[in-house]
Amino acid sequence: MASSKAKSGVLRNAAALLDEMQLLAETQGAKMVINSELWHACAGPLVCLPQRGSLVYYFPQGHSEQVAATTKKIPNSRIPNYPNLPSQLLCQVHNITMHADKDTDEVYAQMTLQPVNSETDVFPIPALGTYTKSKHPTEYFCKNLTASDTSTHGGFSVPRRAAEKLFPQLDYSMQPPNQELIVRDLHDNMWTFRHIYRQPKRHLLTTGWSLFVGAKRLKAGDSVLFIRDEKSQLLLGVRRATRQQTTLSSSVLSTDSMHIGVLAAAAHAASSGSSFTIYYNPRTSPSPFVIPLARYNKATYLQPSVGMRFAMMFETEESSKRRYTGTVVGISDYDPMRWPNSKWRNLQVEWDEHGYGERPKRVSIWGIETPENTLLFPSSTLNSKRQCLPGYGVPGLEIGSPTMSSFPRAQGIPIVTCNIFQLLDQNWP
Amino acid sequence: MASSKAKSGVLRNAAALLDEMQLLAETQGAKMVINSELWHACAGPLVCLPQRGSLVYYFPQGHSEQVAATTKKIPNSRIPNYPNLPSQLLCQVHNITMHADKDTDEVYAQMTLQPVNSETDVFPIPALGTYTKSKHPTEYFCKNLTASDTSTHGGFSVPRRAAEKLFPQLDYSMQPPNQELIVRDLHDNMWTFRHIYRQPKRHLLTTGWSLFVGAKRLKAGDSVLFIRDEKSQLLLGVRRATRQQTTLSSSVLSTDSMHIGVLAAAAHAASSGSSFTIYYNPRTSPSPFVIPLARYNKATYLQPSVGMRFAMMFETEESSKRRYTGTVVGISDYDPMRWPNSKWRNLQVEWDEHGYGERPKRVSIWGIETPENTLLFPSSTLNSKRQCLPGYGVPGLEIGSPTMSSFPRAQGIPIVTCNIFQLLDQNWP
DNA sequence: GTGTAGGCGGCGGGCCGACAA
DNA sequence: TTGTCGGCCCGCCGCCTACAC
Structure with missing residues (x-):
């Protein structure tokens, strides 16, 4: 808090302004x-x-x-x-x-x-x-915006499964079937969109969409995501393409x-x-x-060794998860001068797959899954569910659950319903 | 510069991206x-x-x-x-x-x-x-934008003296007199405006103006300023209202x-x-x-004392200068715990005028003019001309110069053609 | 199933006066 | 001299259909 002494010397109007802003910020935050x-x-x-x-x-x-x-x-x-x-x-x-x-x-x-x-x-x-x-939403979809989606010329083309999964059911007896969607964003702003189902059979957002695109300054390549939260509210978020940021x-x-x-x-x-x-x-x-202490302790319980096999989660283009595997090829300080003996990125790794989305050449032990850390703490991984610790639990175990299977997954990822050992056996040489 | 060692450990694509951005930034800066x-x-x-x-x-x-x-x-x-x-x-x-x-x-x-x-x-x-x-421009004008100036409904109303002073002369035989202005901003972007002279006699910017307002996101209360630089180029700048910032x-x-x-x-x-x-x-x-050393030395040559009279320059609403006078009422540390014996704002002052635009209750010695520091360095103040050190030279001396008198000055400021001593005598009790 | 383009209707951006302060 | 508003026109936003992949 600003002491009254500190304020007394500042320009009077400046101090008053600062107080006001601070109060405003705190109020908003609250x-x-x-x-x-x-x-x-x-x-x-x-x-x-x-x-x-x-x-x-x-x-x-x-x-x-x-x-x-x-x-x-x-x-x-x-x-x-x-x-x-x-x-x-x-x-x-x-x-x-x-x-x-x-x-x-x-x-x-x-x-x-x-x-x-x-x-x-x-x-x-x-x-x-x-x-x-x-808490990650169980029902959501994320779409990369096309040129048509963001142009002033038209509206937004809603992927079919997304509309059916998330939007309120349309009255298909209408000609054409349409409804008004009211959606809230992160700042609790309300956005209303006309949702229409038209020939050839497709879901579109028309009226209201261009206002949203303009207000958020969305460009082709950015993503929008709709979710339905635990109260079944329809919500709307935005992700910028990594290039602009x-x-x-x-x-x-x-x-x-x-x-x-x-x-x-x-x-x-x-x-x-x-x-x-x-x-x-x-x-x-x-x-x-x-990094949560529990996660850190779990990961560092066993010493890593050169040659050790591991897996690591990455986010896909479609905002789902994908596991990549690799081998530890070295253990050394990332920055020996400034941070000797640091565990930050002290594992040099090689990945089994190359190309399409670079992966780091150095990782930290708590960022990866190993047969060892999974073996030693099976119960905690089973309890982690979808609450928190993704990539540190064993998400492979949940793939068959209704939660996960209810949403389209990234193409080309094998649906694995086995446990971690089988998973590792399958993917590793 | 980033050492190659530092880079080698970072994600490969990230490092490449960083290099690219850095290069880009440097190139642009250059x-x-x-x-x-x-x-x-x-x-x-x-x-x-x-x-x-x-x-x-x-x-x-x-x-x-x-x-x-x-x-x-x-x-x-x-x-x-x-x-x-x-x-x-x-x-x-x-x-x-x-x-x-x-x-x-x-x-x-x-x-x-x-x-x-x-x-x-x-x-x-x-x-x-x-x-x-x-180098401060000798020919410029600054206008606070009205609601009409920034609304989508119309254009920009150019103050008469500004148009006559800065814009190329219109061909008044045309019906109505008009021309195309091409102006550059700080980023070297080109803006073209239609400049028209209409009944009742007035200068307006119409076509092109709303693009500019939109691109810069100007609101009523913000200011635009036109200048003509030493090469006689017409240039255009923007100042946000202090509220939004x-x-x-x-x-x-x-x-x-x-x-x-x-x-x-x-x-x-x-x-x-x-x-x-x-x-x-x-x-x-x-x-x-x-603070330039020369200025600091000049200001600190004499010890300030309680009761000392002084003057200080402030910017007016119209972007010109205005001198206010006051009295030193105390000399003490602004922050005695953290910065003992600091000269930063160690002068407590009282101003002769109150209201309309708060002025600081604490100032630093190099921020003010005193009869003493002016007395001791008359030659350097005379040499300062309009190049640099405004508010530390004796701008009152230049008011009668062609440079200054060629432009409209703020209302209500007495035109003073005397020297600093007379000035001080006039304004002080 | 979904991206893009042509057609075209309506609404609001923007240019002109008028009028007042 | 200059801020604001009514009138009005035309450009383009945005909704539709059509079509390609």
Whole structure:
């Protein structure tokens, strides 16, 4: 909070304005609770958030990677070392909130992290109901917008299965069958679309659609997604094509200062015992850098070894999940000078498949599945269900469930109803 | 520069993308040289930039103020102290470039500052011609947009004197007199407007105007400004109303991290002897925080005292300058805990006039004019002309010059053709 | 089943006056 | 001198059908 002393010296009108803005921001933050399922739908099927009150490891290197990806600048060598900042910092999640950029609808999460010395050094924090639960929608579809979808010339062509699965049933006795859809976005804005079923048999959104495209500044290649949440509300989200993404909004801080700011803030919190605040941008960040302690412990229970086989989840073009397999070919520091003995991306890997969507040459142990970590914790993986921890549970086990089979899956992915061992046997040489 | 080692570990496609973006940004920065006069017109009549190669004092407190004003958040108490970072850091300007935000046209300057130990510890840096000279346009006008100007219904009503002064002469034998204007903006985009002179006698911009309003997303209350530069080119700039300004583009760094990043970057540069990069947003920052050494020395030559009379320049609504007078009522640390003995805003002042546009209750000595500092350096103020250092020279002396009198001045400001002593006598009790 | 293009009707963008402040 | 509004026209937004793949 701003102390009255700090304010007294500032320009009077400026201070008043600041107060007003701050209040406004806080008020909005308080009343504007983002729909969790829609947020996760926009974030992607692999993204999970830690729970409020839970313990996590914070990885400064991963946070730096997110800054680099956001600014599209690799930090130069002028970044100082922070000898007191470990490569992984045990923290309790004091607060976590979901947000979406007012302009771009880009989803992000704000977390306040409190460094702690041990797993027992925690502060009891009441959970906030289901708000921070990472709940992925079970009914949704995501469509990559075509030139026709985004042109001013016409409306939006709704994939048949999507309309049948998500939209209210049409009265097919009408000529032509049509209805008005009212859908809400991440900011709780209402959008109304005319949904019509026309010859040749197809579902279209006409009136209202171009307003939406214009307001969100959608271009061909961007995606829209519709979901039906647990209350059966129809909701609507947006995902930008990776090419455009956020225009690097510098003009405030130099990229060097951003990198320094991220590290210095964590270092200061670690040494002073105070909390610090970070933003996590799931679609910008190359990898998550706030990892639940349980997941970390599970993954690091066994030492990795060169030659070890593993699998890892990736998001497909159609916003579903796809497992790729590979082999660990080396274990070494990613940045030996700055972060010696860090577990961040210390596994050098080779992938069984090449081409179509590059995959990282270095991964962290908690980012992959191995026969070992699955073997040792079968019960916890069975309990993970679709709640959180995707890619760390054993999603292959659930493929046959009604939840998963109810939605079209990516082409070319074998439907596997066996367990993890069979799965690994099938795909691995 | 990014070391090859740093890159080798990153995702391959990500690294390639980053390189590409970096190259692109550098190329654009290199070829896209912003018109200095237009930049200064947009920045305002009081804004001056230090010269490349010159010596300056960098004030971390002022930089923090800019961050606070940008994010509209006052930093909380979690910001660490940087005992090795002095309240003013002597630096050489290694590089300075003018920029404008692609989206908002907001002007800002990027500076690379090299901390130096003394005035003799400098590195010879070739000046870049006139590029970094702070040259304010002599012929310009700035109009606050009305509801009619920005509505889709009509065009733009050009103030008579502006059209006559800046636009090419119309052929008044035509019925009605009209011409096509081609004007360039900060990004070198070309805009064409139909300029027509109609009954009742008035100048209007019609065709093309609404495109411009739409593209720049101008609203009533924003300002447009036309200038004619030294090559007599007609140029066009934009200024947003202070209310909207930049939407705080967080979602990357927490405001705390920004404040920490600013201070830590400067502290690191100071202790390691490396350079650091900052952005200066003249229309957001409450006060400039990179002060030319010469100006600082001139201002601090005499000790300020309680009861001292002074004058200070402010920008008027019409983008001209206006001098306000006041009295020093106290000298004390602005932030005694964090920045003891800092000269930043260490003067508490009272203003002779109240109301209409709040003025700061604390100022820095280099921000004001006193009879003393004028007395001691009369020759340098006479040489300053209209090049740079406005508000620190004695602009009152130039008011009678052809340059100044050639343009309409703000209403209600007495035209003063006397020197600074008479001026002070006139306005002060 | 879905992307794209031609046809064309209607509505609002935008140019002109008029009028008032 | 200049801000705003009524009138009105034509350009293009956007809804339809048609057709290709």
